[in-house]
Amino acid sequence: MTGAPRTAAGRIAGFDLARAIAIFGMVTVNFRVVLADSDGPEWLERLADQIDGRAAALFVFLAGLGISLLSAHSRASGEAAAIRADRLTLLKRALFLFIIGLAFRRIWEFNILHFYGVYLFLAALVLTVSNRMLIALGVVAAAIFPALYLVLPAQFGIPFWDTTAALTARDIAIDVFFQGYHPLFPWLAFLFAGMIIGRLDVGDRHIRRLMLWGGIALALAAEAIAFALLGIGLLKTLLNIAPAIAIEPVADNFGTEPYPPMPLFVAVGIGWAMAVSSLCLSAGERWNGKVWLTPFIHAGQLALTVYIVHGSIAIWALDWIGLGGQHSTAWALGYAVLFYAVIVLLATLWRRRFARGPIETVMRRLTGSRKSEILPEGVAAA
DSSP states (O other), X not given: OTTSOBOXXXXXXXXXXXXXXXXXXHHHHHHHHHHEEEOOOHHHXXXXXXXXXXXXXXXXXXXXXXXXXXXXXXXXXXXXXXXXXXXXXXXXXXXXXXXXXXXXXXXXXXXOHHHHXXXXXXXXXXXXXXXXXXXHHHHHHHXXXXXXXXXHHHHHOOOTTOOOXXXXXHHHHHIIIIISSSOHHHHHHHHHHHXXXXXXXXXXXXXXXXXXXXXXXXXXXXXXXHIXXXXXXXXHHHHTTXXXXXXXXXXXXXXXXXXXXXXXXXXXXXXXXXHHHHHHHHHHHHXXXXXXXXXXXHHHHTHHHHHHHHTTHHHHHXXXXXXXXXXXXXXXXXXXXXXXXHHHHHHHXXXXXXXXXXXXXXXXXXXXXXXXXXXXXXXXXX
């Protein structure tokens, strides 16, 4: 990873660019969910469907990359004190995100921040385990959710689609592990995949090519499997031999949609995250410092602030100007593009005077870090 091109502040430009793309994807998805109540052109709906869940998966994947970057020196040296310091940094940021995430959950039900806090807490625990162990943990994380999906609603009356913002210990646990929009299982798989990739030398063009084509192959293979089982009715044909089995619950286990997040969705999300990360790293290497690219890098550096603003001020603003309520998909996506354009401009102006975004600054002051700016704010921002 040491060969990756960096900004003057020591950050890896391609990572910040990838975060900018991820935050734009999440903005479009969330605005569509909240603001749209009527379908647009079929091509637009299909395009929006492809972003749904994938953008958030990219955010979590990038967090894994950032964690590996954070711990690269301590893991290489094997120094116990350095490893403890890195773990402490992650644990403090995990607590910060968990607390503000639960608070933000009260006004933005699609919030990912409290999940992020739990992801970072567990990442601190497995910071130095082998890649083989991370792969095993990722597979287990992806495999557990289908079991929960089949057992919890039927046996305990906990439906997946009935999310809640209540803050009782029981409701928080159910939200984090099952009902939430980014439950621990299987979303930890994206984090662990990012940690594995982050341990590679992504400054090596050969590694990036493997990331790109391997990611595309993984995503397309998962989509092909889902299409074969669901699109051409193969699963239904197979189930004809056992007509007592309801097809919908079984079919859910073979979809690539983010809700419910089944193993094929995880494979697609990891694949596209690898591919997008590879392209962004290459773009950062080739065009870092270009005037047209720098604003997007700045937006990625303020990802935590942008995320909170989009789920609060950007939605409230519509009521202030009398445009609250439901609209078409095209309207919602157009508003997302307009909001993002304004955010890119504001992020650029902000970064001319300040090193970090406002929420990023609060996080850094409360949690601290012995690292330089090389530590991606995206470890806590997505």
